[in-house]
Amino acid sequence: MPRTQTDSPLLDATQAAFLVGPVAINAASHDADRMPSITRAYGCRVAADRSEVVVFLSTARSVAVLRDLAADAPIAVVFSRPLTHATLQLKGTRPRIQPLAPGDREIMRAYAAAFSMEIIALGHAHGFSHALMAPAGDAAVAVAFHPEAVFDQTPGPNAGMRLGPKP
Protein backbone atom coordinates (compact mmCIF):
# COMPACT_ATOMS: atom_id res chain seq x y z
CA MET A 1 0.00 0.00 0.00
CA PRO A 2 1.53 3.33 -1.05
CA ARG A 3 2.59 5.64 1.76
CA THR A 4 1.28 9.17 1.89
CA GLN A 5 3.50 12.25 1.55
CA THR A 6 3.35 13.01 5.27
CA ASP A 7 4.55 9.68 6.65
CA SER A 8 7.25 9.18 4.02
CA PRO A 9 10.59 10.79 4.95
CA LEU A 10 12.35 12.43 2.03
CA LEU A 11 15.64 10.69 2.86
CA ASP A 12 15.93 6.95 2.51
CA ALA A 13 18.03 4.90 4.94
CA THR A 14 21.01 4.71 2.56
CA GLN A 15 21.07 8.49 2.10
CA ALA A 16 20.77 9.06 5.86
CA ALA A 17 23.74 6.74 6.47
CA PHE A 18 25.71 8.56 3.77
CA LEU A 19 25.19 11.96 5.48
CA VAL A 20 26.77 10.79 8.75
CA GLY A 21 29.72 9.08 7.02
CA PRO A 22 33.19 10.47 6.16
CA VAL A 23 31.87 13.23 3.90
CA ALA A 24 32.98 16.83 3.38
CA ILE A 25 30.10 19.08 4.43
CA ASN A 26 29.51 22.67 3.26
CA ALA A 27 26.53 24.80 4.22
CA ALA A 28 25.32 27.91 2.38
CA SER A 29 22.74 30.64 2.81
CA HIS A 30 22.41 34.28 1.70
CA ASP A 31 21.90 37.75 3.12
CA ALA A 32 19.10 40.25 2.48
CA ASP A 33 20.86 41.38 -0.72
CA ARG A 34 21.02 37.77 -1.93
CA MET A 35 24.79 37.64 -1.50
CA PRO A 36 25.54 33.96 -0.83
CA SER A 37 27.41 32.87 2.31
CA ILE A 38 29.32 29.61 2.72
CA THR A 39 30.97 27.67 5.52
CA ARG A 40 32.18 24.22 6.45
CA ALA A 41 30.33 21.92 8.83
CA TYR A 42 31.97 19.44 11.19
CA GLY A 43 29.65 16.50 11.46
CA CYS A 44 25.99 15.64 11.05
CA ARG A 45 23.19 13.95 12.96
CA VAL A 46 20.00 12.60 11.37
CA ALA A 47 16.79 12.09 13.39
CA ALA A 48 15.67 8.49 13.82
CA ASP A 49 12.64 9.11 11.57
CA ARG A 50 14.95 10.84 9.02
CA SER A 51 12.72 13.93 8.94
CA GLU A 52 15.35 16.26 10.43
CA VAL A 53 19.04 16.77 9.69
CA VAL A 54 21.42 18.63 12.03
CA VAL A 55 24.85 19.94 11.02
CA PHE A 56 27.47 21.43 13.36
CA LEU A 57 29.09 24.79 12.59
CA SER A 58 32.07 26.52 14.23
CA THR A 59 30.65 29.83 15.48
CA ALA A 60 33.87 31.74 14.80
CA ARG A 61 34.20 30.40 11.25
CA SER A 62 30.55 30.65 10.27
CA VAL A 63 29.70 34.25 11.20
CA ALA A 64 28.09 35.13 7.85
CA VAL A 65 26.09 31.92 7.45
CA LEU A 66 24.84 32.03 11.06
CA ARG A 67 23.85 35.69 10.65
CA ASP A 68 21.92 34.83 7.46
CA LEU A 69 20.21 31.80 9.03
CA ALA A 70 19.27 33.88 12.07
CA ALA A 71 17.52 36.24 9.63
CA ASP A 72 15.36 33.31 8.43
CA ALA A 73 17.17 32.73 5.14
CA PRO A 74 16.99 29.16 3.76
CA ILE A 75 19.88 26.68 3.92
CA ALA A 76 21.59 24.42 1.39
CA VAL A 77 24.05 21.74 2.52
CA VAL A 78 26.27 19.61 0.28
CA PHE A 79 27.77 16.29 1.44
CA SER A 80 30.55 14.82 -0.69
CA ARG A 81 32.60 11.68 -0.05
CA PRO A 82 36.24 12.14 -1.14
CA LEU A 83 36.77 8.44 -1.86
CA THR A 84 33.97 8.11 -4.40
CA HIS A 85 32.95 11.73 -5.13
CA ALA A 86 29.38 10.62 -4.41
CA THR A 87 27.60 13.88 -3.54
CA LEU A 88 24.18 14.85 -2.20
CA GLN A 89 22.74 18.31 -1.63
CA LEU A 90 19.86 19.01 0.77
CA LYS A 91 17.79 22.18 1.01
CA GLY A 92 15.52 23.48 3.72
CA THR A 93 13.59 26.72 4.24
CA ARG A 94 13.33 27.07 8.03
CA PRO A 95 16.60 26.14 9.68
CA ARG A 96 16.95 26.59 13.44
CA ILE A 97 20.16 27.45 15.28
CA GLN A 98 20.46 25.53 18.55
CA PRO A 99 23.07 24.91 21.20
CA LEU A 100 24.85 21.56 20.94
CA ALA A 101 22.81 18.76 22.53
CA PRO A 102 24.39 16.18 24.83
CA GLY A 103 26.41 13.79 22.66
CA ASP A 104 26.87 16.26 19.77
CA ARG A 105 30.48 17.06 20.64
CA GLU A 106 31.24 13.33 20.60
CA ILE A 107 29.64 13.07 17.15
CA MET A 108 31.83 15.98 15.95
CA ARG A 109 35.01 14.36 17.29
CA ALA A 110 34.18 10.98 15.80
CA TYR A 111 33.33 12.63 12.48
CA ALA A 112 36.63 14.55 12.45
CA ALA A 113 38.60 11.37 13.13
CA ALA A 114 36.76 9.37 10.46
CA PHE A 115 37.07 12.11 7.84
CA SER A 116 40.80 12.57 8.57
CA MET A 117 41.37 8.82 8.19
CA GLU A 118 39.50 8.80 4.91
CA ILE A 119 41.56 11.56 3.30
CA ILE A 120 44.86 10.29 4.73
CA ALA A 121 44.09 6.96 3.02
CA LEU A 122 43.65 8.95 -0.20
CA GLY A 123 47.16 10.35 0.14
CA HIS A 124 46.68 13.65 1.96
CA ALA A 125 49.32 14.50 4.55
CA HIS A 126 48.56 13.90 8.22
CA GLY A 127 49.29 17.55 8.99
CA PHE A 128 46.81 18.78 6.41
CA SER A 129 44.11 16.29 7.41
CA HIS A 130 44.29 17.06 11.13
CA ALA A 131 44.48 20.82 10.55
CA LEU A 132 41.41 20.63 8.32
CA MET A 133 39.41 18.94 11.07
CA ALA A 134 40.84 20.95 14.00
CA PRO A 135 37.82 23.33 14.09
CA ALA A 136 35.70 20.33 15.21
CA GLY A 137 36.95 21.37 18.67
CA ASP A 138 35.80 25.02 18.30
CA ALA A 139 32.86 26.57 20.09
CA ALA A 140 29.98 25.38 17.91
CA VAL A 141 26.23 25.43 17.32
CA ALA A 142 23.83 22.91 15.80
CA VAL A 143 21.76 23.92 12.78
CA ALA A 144 18.64 21.78 12.36
CA PHE A 145 16.40 21.70 9.29
CA HIS A 146 13.81 19.52 7.55
CA PRO A 147 15.14 18.55 4.10
CA GLU A 148 12.60 19.74 1.54
CA ALA A 149 14.59 18.77 -1.53
CA VAL A 150 17.42 16.28 -2.22
CA PHE A 151 19.71 16.46 -5.26
CA ASP A 152 22.30 14.05 -6.67
CA GLN A 153 25.47 16.04 -7.38
CA THR A 154 27.89 13.20 -8.14
CA PRO A 155 30.00 14.37 -11.13
CA GLY A 156 28.55 13.14 -14.41
CA PRO A 157 25.48 13.41 -16.59
CA ASN A 158 23.03 13.05 -13.70
CA ALA A 159 24.62 15.80 -11.60
CA GLY A 160 21.93 18.13 -10.37
CA MET A 161 19.12 15.57 -10.67
CA ARG A 162 16.42 16.05 -8.09
CA LEU A 163 15.99 12.83 -6.11
CA GLY A 164 13.08 14.01 -4.01
CA PRO A 165 10.44 14.97 -3.64
CA LYS A 166 9.54 13.99 -7.19
CA PRO A 167 7.88 16.90 -8.99
Next chain:
Amino acid sequence: MTLTLRALRRCFEGAVPASIATCAPDGMPNVAKLSHVHYVDDGHVALSYQFFNKTRENILHNTRARVEVLDPVSAAQYTLSLEYLRTETEGPMFESMKARLAAIASHTGMSKVFCLLGSDVYRVLNIEAAPGDAALDSSPRAELLSGLRACVDELSGCADLAHLLDTLLQGLERHWDIRHAMLLMLDPDGKRLYTVASRGYAESGVGSEVRMGEGIVGVVASARTPIRIGYAVQEYRYSQAARQSFAASADGNTLETEIPFPGLLETGSQLAVPLLLAGRLSGVLYVESPLEQRFTYEDEDAMAVLASQLALHIDFLARGAEHPVDPEPSAGAPVVSARGVAVTIRHYAADHSVFVDNDYLIKGVAGAIFWKLLREQVETGRVEFTNRELRLDASLKLPDITDNLDARLILLQRRLAERCPYLALEKTGRGRFRLNVGRPPRLVEATAG
Protein backbone atom coordinates in the same frame (compact mmCIF):
# COMPACT_ATOMS: atom_id res chain seq x y z
CA MET B 1 47.50 42.47 5.85
CA THR B 2 45.53 42.40 2.62
CA LEU B 3 45.40 38.99 0.97
CA THR B 4 46.20 38.79 -2.72
CA LEU B 5 44.96 36.15 -5.11
CA ARG B 6 48.52 35.51 -6.25
CA ALA B 7 49.52 34.57 -2.70
CA LEU B 8 46.77 31.95 -2.74
CA ARG B 9 47.86 30.29 -5.99
CA ARG B 10 48.57 26.94 -4.41
CA CYS B 11 44.91 26.79 -3.32
CA PHE B 12 44.09 26.57 -7.03
CA GLU B 13 46.11 23.43 -7.73
CA GLY B 14 43.01 21.22 -7.65
CA ALA B 15 44.36 19.16 -4.77
CA VAL B 16 41.32 19.69 -2.61
CA PRO B 17 37.92 20.36 -4.12
CA ALA B 18 36.56 23.88 -3.57
CA SER B 19 32.91 24.70 -2.85
CA ILE B 20 30.67 27.34 -4.39
CA ALA B 21 27.52 28.98 -3.03
CA THR B 22 25.07 30.79 -5.31
CA CYS B 23 21.54 32.07 -4.93
CA ALA B 24 18.48 31.37 -7.14
CA PRO B 25 15.94 34.06 -8.13
CA ASP B 26 13.47 32.54 -5.65
CA GLY B 27 15.98 33.07 -2.83
CA MET B 28 17.00 29.44 -2.44
CA PRO B 29 20.76 29.03 -1.97
CA ASN B 30 22.72 26.33 -3.80
CA VAL B 31 26.04 24.84 -2.77
CA ALA B 32 28.22 22.56 -4.94
CA LYS B 33 31.72 21.10 -5.09
CA LEU B 34 34.17 22.36 -7.73
CA SER B 35 36.91 20.16 -9.18
CA HIS B 36 39.14 23.15 -9.65
CA VAL B 37 39.29 26.92 -9.55
CA HIS B 38 41.46 28.41 -12.27
CA TYR B 39 43.73 31.32 -11.39
CA VAL B 40 43.48 33.94 -14.17
CA ASP B 41 45.29 36.96 -12.72
CA ASP B 42 45.45 38.86 -9.47
CA GLY B 43 41.87 40.07 -9.86
CA HIS B 44 40.09 37.15 -11.53
CA VAL B 45 39.42 33.44 -11.35
CA ALA B 46 37.62 31.17 -13.82
CA LEU B 47 35.43 28.13 -13.24
CA SER B 48 34.88 25.39 -15.78
CA TYR B 49 31.46 25.17 -17.38
CA GLN B 50 31.00 21.51 -18.38
CA PHE B 51 27.38 20.77 -17.73
CA PHE B 52 24.50 23.19 -17.37
CA ASN B 53 23.71 22.96 -13.69
CA LYS B 54 22.04 24.92 -10.92
CA THR B 55 25.19 26.94 -10.16
CA ARG B 56 25.31 28.17 -13.71
CA GLU B 57 21.58 28.85 -13.88
CA ASN B 58 21.90 30.91 -10.69
CA ILE B 59 24.88 33.04 -11.69
CA LEU B 60 23.16 34.00 -14.94
CA HIS B 61 20.42 35.57 -12.77
CA ASN B 62 22.38 36.66 -9.70
CA THR B 63 26.01 37.23 -10.60
CA ARG B 64 27.35 37.00 -7.06
CA ALA B 65 28.89 33.86 -5.61
CA ARG B 66 31.06 32.81 -2.72
CA VAL B 67 33.74 30.16 -3.10
CA GLU B 68 35.61 28.40 -0.32
CA VAL B 69 39.13 27.23 -1.18
CA LEU B 70 41.62 25.34 0.97
CA ASP B 71 45.39 25.58 1.20
CA PRO B 72 46.49 22.01 0.29
CA VAL B 73 49.36 22.20 2.80
CA SER B 74 48.16 24.10 5.87
CA ALA B 75 44.39 23.48 5.39
CA ALA B 76 43.82 27.22 5.88
CA GLN B 77 40.40 28.21 4.53
CA TYR B 78 39.77 31.24 2.35
CA THR B 79 36.44 32.59 1.18
CA LEU B 80 36.39 34.45 -2.12
CA SER B 81 33.51 36.83 -2.87
CA LEU B 82 32.97 36.69 -6.63
CA GLU B 83 31.05 38.48 -9.32
CA TYR B 84 30.39 36.61 -12.57
CA LEU B 85 31.56 38.64 -15.58
CA ARG B 86 31.42 36.55 -18.74
CA THR B 87 31.91 33.15 -20.34
CA GLU B 88 34.79 32.65 -22.76
CA THR B 89 34.57 29.89 -25.35
CA GLU B 90 37.87 30.55 -27.13
CA GLY B 91 41.22 32.21 -26.54
CA PRO B 92 44.27 31.39 -24.41
CA MET B 93 42.52 31.04 -21.05
CA PHE B 94 39.82 28.80 -22.49
CA GLU B 95 42.48 26.70 -24.25
CA SER B 96 44.50 26.41 -21.06
CA MET B 97 41.52 25.22 -19.03
CA LYS B 98 40.37 22.94 -21.82
CA ALA B 99 43.83 21.41 -22.14
CA ARG B 100 44.01 20.72 -18.43
CA LEU B 101 40.60 19.10 -18.47
CA ALA B 102 41.41 17.16 -21.65
CA ALA B 103 44.67 15.83 -20.22
CA ILE B 104 42.87 14.51 -17.16
CA ALA B 105 40.13 13.03 -19.32
CA SER B 106 42.53 11.49 -21.83
CA HIS B 107 44.33 9.47 -19.21
CA THR B 108 41.12 7.98 -17.93
CA GLY B 109 39.33 7.32 -21.21
CA MET B 110 36.92 10.21 -20.71
CA SER B 111 37.90 12.33 -23.72
CA LYS B 112 34.45 12.23 -25.23
CA VAL B 113 32.72 12.88 -21.92
CA PHE B 114 34.54 15.72 -20.19
CA CYS B 115 34.05 18.65 -22.47
CA LEU B 116 34.67 22.26 -21.57
CA LEU B 117 31.76 24.30 -22.87
CA GLY B 118 33.13 27.55 -21.52
CA SER B 119 35.33 29.30 -18.98
CA ASP B 120 33.20 31.33 -16.59
CA VAL B 121 35.25 34.36 -15.59
CA TYR B 122 34.65 35.99 -12.20
CA ARG B 123 35.97 39.18 -10.66
CA VAL B 124 37.29 38.61 -7.14
CA LEU B 125 35.65 41.25 -4.92
CA ASN B 126 37.13 40.18 -1.62
CA ILE B 127 39.26 37.47 -0.02
CA GLU B 128 38.79 36.50 3.61
CA ALA B 129 40.87 34.07 5.65
CA ALA B 130 39.06 31.98 8.26
CA PRO B 131 39.87 33.26 11.77
CA GLY B 132 43.23 31.96 12.94
CA ASP B 133 44.31 30.75 9.49
CA ALA B 134 47.55 32.47 8.59
CA ALA B 135 48.17 34.05 5.21
CA LEU B 136 50.37 32.13 2.83
CA ASP B 137 53.99 32.93 2.23
CA SER B 138 54.07 34.30 -1.30
CA SER B 139 57.82 34.77 -1.70
CA PRO B 140 59.14 32.99 -4.79
CA ARG B 141 61.72 30.25 -4.45
CA ALA B 142 65.07 31.90 -5.03
CA GLU B 143 66.76 28.73 -6.27
CA LEU B 144 64.26 28.48 -9.09
CA LEU B 145 65.41 31.76 -10.61
CA SER B 146 69.11 31.09 -10.13
CA GLY B 147 68.58 27.60 -11.57
CA LEU B 148 66.88 29.09 -14.61
CA ARG B 149 69.79 31.41 -15.15
CA ALA B 150 72.25 28.51 -14.90
CA CYS B 151 70.23 26.38 -17.35
CA VAL B 152 70.00 29.22 -19.88
CA ASP B 153 73.70 30.03 -19.53
CA GLU B 154 74.62 26.44 -20.29
CA LEU B 155 72.35 26.31 -23.35
CA SER B 156 74.12 29.38 -24.70
CA GLY B 157 77.39 27.44 -24.80
CA CYS B 158 76.07 24.66 -27.07
CA ALA B 159 77.11 24.63 -30.72
CA ASP B 160 75.10 21.65 -31.94
CA LEU B 161 71.71 20.13 -31.24
CA ALA B 162 72.91 16.86 -29.68
CA HIS B 163 74.99 18.78 -27.17
CA LEU B 164 72.12 21.19 -26.53
CA LEU B 165 69.71 18.35 -25.70
CA ASP B 166 72.14 16.61 -23.35
CA THR B 167 72.98 19.92 -21.66
CA LEU B 168 69.30 20.72 -21.20
CA LEU B 169 68.45 17.41 -19.54
CA GLN B 170 71.57 17.45 -17.35
CA GLY B 171 70.81 21.04 -16.35
CA LEU B 172 67.26 20.18 -15.27
CA GLU B 173 68.67 17.59 -12.90
CA ARG B 174 71.64 19.60 -11.67
CA HIS B 175 69.89 22.92 -11.10
CA TRP B 176 66.28 21.98 -10.38
CA ASP B 177 66.64 18.36 -9.25
CA ILE B 178 64.26 17.25 -12.00
CA ARG B 179 65.29 13.68 -12.70
CA HIS B 180 62.76 12.54 -15.28
CA ALA B 181 62.47 14.55 -18.45
CA MET B 182 62.04 14.18 -22.18
CA LEU B 183 61.96 16.38 -25.23
CA LEU B 184 59.62 15.62 -28.10
CA MET B 185 59.82 17.28 -31.50
CA LEU B 186 56.88 17.90 -33.78
CA ASP B 187 56.75 15.80 -36.94
CA PRO B 188 56.20 18.06 -39.98
CA ASP B 189 53.00 16.17 -40.76
CA GLY B 190 51.67 17.99 -37.68
CA LYS B 191 49.98 14.83 -36.44
CA ARG B 192 52.53 13.44 -34.03
CA LEU B 193 55.56 14.18 -31.89
CA TYR B 194 58.62 11.99 -31.59
CA THR B 195 60.94 11.64 -28.62
CA VAL B 196 64.43 12.87 -29.47
CA ALA B 197 66.03 12.88 -26.01
CA SER B 198 65.19 11.71 -22.51
CA ARG B 199 66.77 11.31 -19.11
CA GLY B 200 65.88 9.29 -16.02
CA TYR B 201 64.17 6.29 -17.61
CA ALA B 202 65.22 2.62 -17.84
CA GLU B 203 64.51 2.76 -21.59
CA SER B 204 65.30 6.00 -23.38
CA GLY B 205 62.15 5.80 -25.48
CA VAL B 206 63.92 7.74 -28.22
CA GLY B 207 61.91 7.42 -31.41
CA SER B 208 58.64 6.77 -29.59
CA GLU B 209 55.69 8.74 -30.87
CA VAL B 210 52.76 10.54 -29.34
CA ARG B 211 49.78 11.61 -31.41
CA MET B 212 48.51 15.18 -31.24
CA GLY B 213 45.87 15.47 -28.55
CA GLU B 214 46.94 12.22 -26.86
CA GLY B 215 47.95 12.35 -23.21
CA ILE B 216 49.39 15.39 -21.51
CA VAL B 217 52.11 15.88 -24.16
CA GLY B 218 49.76 15.59 -27.11
CA VAL B 219 47.26 17.97 -25.55
CA VAL B 220 49.98 20.52 -24.74
CA ALA B 221 51.06 20.34 -28.38
CA SER B 222 47.60 20.75 -29.84
CA ALA B 223 46.47 23.44 -27.41
CA ARG B 224 49.90 25.15 -27.30
CA THR B 225 49.65 25.84 -23.60
CA PRO B 226 51.51 24.48 -20.57
CA ILE B 227 49.78 21.85 -18.45
CA ARG B 228 50.73 20.99 -14.92
CA ILE B 229 49.12 18.16 -12.98
CA GLY B 230 50.26 17.77 -9.40
CA TYR B 231 47.73 15.40 -7.93
CA ALA B 232 47.49 12.51 -10.33
CA VAL B 233 45.55 10.29 -7.99
CA GLN B 234 43.01 12.95 -7.06
CA GLU B 235 42.33 13.96 -10.62
CA TYR B 236 42.24 10.37 -11.76
CA ARG B 237 39.62 9.62 -9.11
CA TYR B 238 37.58 12.64 -10.16
CA SER B 239 37.40 11.28 -13.67
CA GLN B 240 36.69 7.76 -12.48
CA ALA B 241 33.61 8.94 -10.56
CA ALA B 242 32.15 10.61 -13.62
CA ARG B 243 33.09 7.66 -15.80
CA GLN B 244 31.23 5.23 -13.58
CA SER B 245 28.30 7.59 -13.58
CA PHE B 246 28.40 7.77 -17.38
CA ALA B 247 28.84 4.05 -17.83
CA ALA B 248 25.60 3.59 -15.95
CA SER B 249 23.78 6.15 -18.08
CA ALA B 250 22.39 5.80 -21.57
CA ASP B 251 25.39 7.60 -23.03
CA GLY B 252 27.77 4.80 -22.08
CA ASN B 253 28.62 4.04 -25.69
CA THR B 254 30.58 7.29 -26.05
CA LEU B 255 33.42 5.89 -23.91
CA GLU B 256 36.72 5.18 -25.59
CA THR B 257 37.67 1.62 -26.35
CA GLU B 258 41.39 2.34 -26.54
CA ILE B 259 43.66 1.65 -23.60
CA PRO B 260 44.46 5.04 -22.07
CA PHE B 261 48.01 6.35 -22.01
CA PRO B 262 49.53 4.88 -18.82
CA GLY B 263 51.75 7.80 -17.83
CA LEU B 264 49.64 9.18 -15.03
CA LEU B 265 49.25 5.86 -13.26
CA GLU B 266 52.85 5.81 -12.15
CA THR B 267 53.67 9.47 -11.73
CA GLY B 268 52.80 11.94 -8.99
CA SER B 269 53.42 15.21 -10.82
CA GLN B 270 53.66 16.14 -14.47
CA LEU B 271 54.53 19.35 -16.24
CA ALA B 272 54.61 19.82 -20.00
CA VAL B 273 55.36 23.06 -21.82
CA PRO B 274 55.21 23.79 -25.55
CA LEU B 275 58.23 25.04 -27.52
CA LEU B 276 56.91 27.99 -29.49
CA LEU B 277 58.69 30.43 -31.74
CA ALA B 278 57.09 33.00 -34.03
CA GLY B 279 53.74 31.31 -33.53
CA ARG B 280 55.08 27.93 -34.63
CA LEU B 281 55.24 24.85 -32.43
CA SER B 282 58.48 22.88 -32.63
CA GLY B 283 58.12 20.47 -29.72
CA VAL B 284 57.17 19.81 -26.11
CA LEU B 285 59.37 19.64 -23.02
CA TYR B 286 57.94 17.17 -20.49
CA VAL B 287 59.11 16.62 -16.91
CA GLU B 288 57.65 14.44 -14.19
CA SER B 289 58.24 13.26 -10.65
CA PRO B 290 57.06 10.37 -8.51
CA LEU B 291 56.22 12.95 -5.81
CA GLU B 292 52.85 14.64 -5.75
CA GLN B 293 52.73 18.46 -5.75
CA ARG B 294 56.29 18.49 -7.04
CA PHE B 295 55.75 21.31 -9.53
CA THR B 296 54.29 24.65 -8.48
CA TYR B 297 53.04 27.63 -10.45
CA GLU B 298 56.55 29.04 -10.08
CA ASP B 299 58.08 25.88 -11.59
CA GLU B 300 55.68 26.28 -14.51
CA ASP B 301 56.73 29.94 -14.91
CA ALA B 302 60.41 28.96 -14.94
CA MET B 303 59.90 26.01 -17.28
CA ALA B 304 57.96 28.20 -19.73
CA VAL B 305 60.87 30.66 -19.89
CA LEU B 306 63.34 27.81 -20.36
CA ALA B 307 61.19 26.29 -23.14
CA SER B 308 61.09 29.58 -24.99
CA GLN B 309 64.89 29.86 -24.78
CA LEU B 310 65.18 26.27 -25.93
CA ALA B 311 62.95 26.91 -28.97
CA LEU B 312 65.20 29.83 -29.98
CA HIS B 313 68.39 27.77 -29.65
CA ILE B 314 66.98 24.78 -31.54
CA ASP B 315 65.85 27.01 -34.40
CA PHE B 316 69.16 28.83 -34.54
CA LEU B 317 71.22 25.64 -34.55
CA ALA B 318 68.98 24.01 -37.17
CA ARG B 319 69.56 26.93 -39.54
CA GLY B 320 73.33 26.81 -39.00
CA ALA B 321 73.48 23.06 -39.52
CA GLU B 322 72.22 23.45 -43.08
CA HIS B 323 75.47 25.15 -44.05
CA PRO B 324 78.62 23.10 -43.52
CA VAL B 325 81.63 25.09 -42.33
CA ASP B 326 84.18 23.31 -44.54
CA PRO B 327 83.57 23.18 -48.28
CA GLU B 328 85.30 19.77 -48.59
CA PRO B 329 84.79 16.66 -46.51
CA SER B 330 87.37 16.26 -43.77
CA ALA B 331 90.13 13.87 -44.75
CA GLY B 332 92.41 11.56 -42.86
CA ALA B 333 90.03 10.26 -40.23
CA PRO B 334 90.09 6.47 -40.09
CA VAL B 335 87.06 4.77 -41.53
CA VAL B 336 85.73 1.70 -39.75
CA SER B 337 86.06 -1.29 -42.04
CA ALA B 338 83.24 -3.78 -42.40
CA ARG B 339 84.11 -7.26 -41.26
CA GLY B 340 82.48 -10.34 -39.79
CA VAL B 341 78.99 -11.69 -40.43
CA ALA B 342 76.89 -9.77 -42.96
CA VAL B 343 73.98 -7.75 -41.63
CA THR B 344 70.69 -7.75 -43.55
CA ILE B 345 69.01 -4.36 -43.69
CA ARG B 346 65.49 -4.33 -45.06
CA HIS B 347 63.61 -1.23 -46.19
CA TYR B 348 59.87 -0.89 -46.80
CA ALA B 349 59.21 2.03 -49.11
CA ALA B 350 55.58 2.48 -48.02
CA ASP B 351 56.50 4.01 -44.65
CA HIS B 352 60.30 3.97 -44.90
CA SER B 353 60.50 1.50 -42.06
CA VAL B 354 63.90 -0.13 -41.70
CA PHE B 355 64.62 -3.51 -40.10
CA VAL B 356 68.12 -4.67 -39.13
CA ASP B 357 68.37 -8.49 -39.10
CA ASN B 358 64.58 -8.55 -38.74
CA ASP B 359 64.54 -6.15 -35.76
CA TYR B 360 62.66 -2.90 -36.21
CA LEU B 361 64.95 0.12 -36.17
CA ILE B 362 63.18 3.23 -37.40
CA LYS B 363 60.71 4.58 -39.91
CA GLY B 364 59.57 7.81 -41.54
CA VAL B 365 61.99 10.56 -42.50
CA ALA B 366 64.83 9.12 -40.41
CA GLY B 367 64.26 5.71 -42.06
CA ALA B 368 64.39 7.25 -45.54
CA ILE B 369 67.61 9.08 -44.70
CA PHE B 370 69.25 5.95 -43.32
CA TRP B 371 68.32 3.96 -46.42
CA LYS B 372 69.70 6.64 -48.74
CA LEU B 373 73.00 6.75 -46.84
CA LEU B 374 73.39 2.97 -46.93
CA ARG B 375 72.65 2.75 -50.65
CA GLU B 376 75.02 5.57 -51.39
CA GLN B 377 77.75 3.90 -49.38
CA VAL B 378 77.23 0.46 -50.97
CA GLU B 379 77.12 1.92 -54.49
CA THR B 380 79.91 4.52 -54.29
CA GLY B 381 81.89 3.72 -51.15
CA ARG B 382 81.25 7.21 -49.77
CA VAL B 383 81.21 7.48 -45.99
CA GLU B 384 81.06 11.26 -45.51
CA PHE B 385 77.81 13.16 -45.94
CA THR B 386 76.37 16.61 -45.32
CA ASN B 387 73.01 17.84 -44.03
CA ARG B 388 72.78 20.03 -47.10
CA GLU B 389 72.87 17.19 -49.63
CA LEU B 390 70.08 15.45 -47.71
CA ARG B 391 68.02 18.61 -47.79
CA LEU B 392 68.57 18.97 -51.55
CA ASP B 393 67.81 15.32 -52.34
CA ALA B 394 64.32 15.42 -53.85
CA SER B 395 63.87 11.66 -53.37
CA LEU B 396 63.81 12.14 -49.60
CA LYS B 397 60.95 14.60 -49.93
CA LEU B 398 62.18 16.50 -46.88
CA PRO B 399 59.96 19.37 -45.91
CA ASP B 400 61.42 22.84 -45.76
CA ILE B 401 63.55 24.18 -42.96
CA THR B 402 60.63 23.79 -40.55
CA ASP B 403 61.64 20.14 -40.27
CA ASN B 404 64.61 19.87 -37.98
CA LEU B 405 66.99 17.66 -39.94
CA ASP B 406 69.52 17.56 -37.15
CA ALA B 407 66.86 16.23 -34.79
CA ARG B 408 66.21 13.40 -37.28
CA LEU B 409 69.89 12.58 -37.41
CA ILE B 410 70.17 12.58 -33.62
CA LEU B 411 67.17 10.27 -33.44
CA LEU B 412 68.77 7.94 -36.00
CA GLN B 413 72.15 8.13 -34.28
CA ARG B 414 70.68 7.23 -30.89
CA ARG B 415 68.50 4.44 -32.21
CA LEU B 416 71.56 2.91 -33.93
CA ALA B 417 73.62 3.20 -30.74
CA GLU B 418 70.89 1.44 -28.75
CA ARG B 419 69.90 -1.25 -31.26
CA CYS B 420 72.93 -2.03 -33.45
CA PRO B 421 76.15 -0.27 -32.39
CA TYR B 422 78.07 -1.74 -35.35
CA LEU B 423 76.14 0.78 -37.48
CA ALA B 424 77.03 4.27 -36.29
CA LEU B 425 76.35 7.80 -37.34
CA GLU B 426 79.19 10.05 -36.28
CA LYS B 427 79.17 13.82 -36.38
CA THR B 428 82.33 15.15 -38.00
CA GLY B 429 81.61 18.89 -38.02
CA ARG B 430 78.80 21.38 -38.32
CA GLY B 431 76.38 20.12 -40.94
CA ARG B 432 78.42 17.01 -41.74
CA PHE B 433 78.62 13.46 -40.52
CA ARG B 434 79.98 9.99 -41.32
CA LEU B 435 78.26 6.62 -41.54
CA ASN B 436 80.40 3.83 -40.05
CA VAL B 437 79.29 0.34 -41.07
CA GLY B 438 81.11 -2.30 -38.99
CA ARG B 439 79.62 -5.40 -40.66
CA PRO B 440 79.19 -6.06 -44.40
CA PRO B 441 75.70 -4.77 -45.23
CA ARG B 442 73.21 -6.68 -47.37
CA LEU B 443 70.46 -4.29 -48.50
CA VAL B 444 67.00 -5.62 -49.32
CA GLU B 445 64.29 -3.44 -50.80
CA ALA B 446 61.25 -5.21 -49.42
CA THR B 447 57.77 -5.20 -50.82
CA ALA B 448 54.78 -4.98 -48.57
CA GLY B 449 52.59 -8.02 -47.96
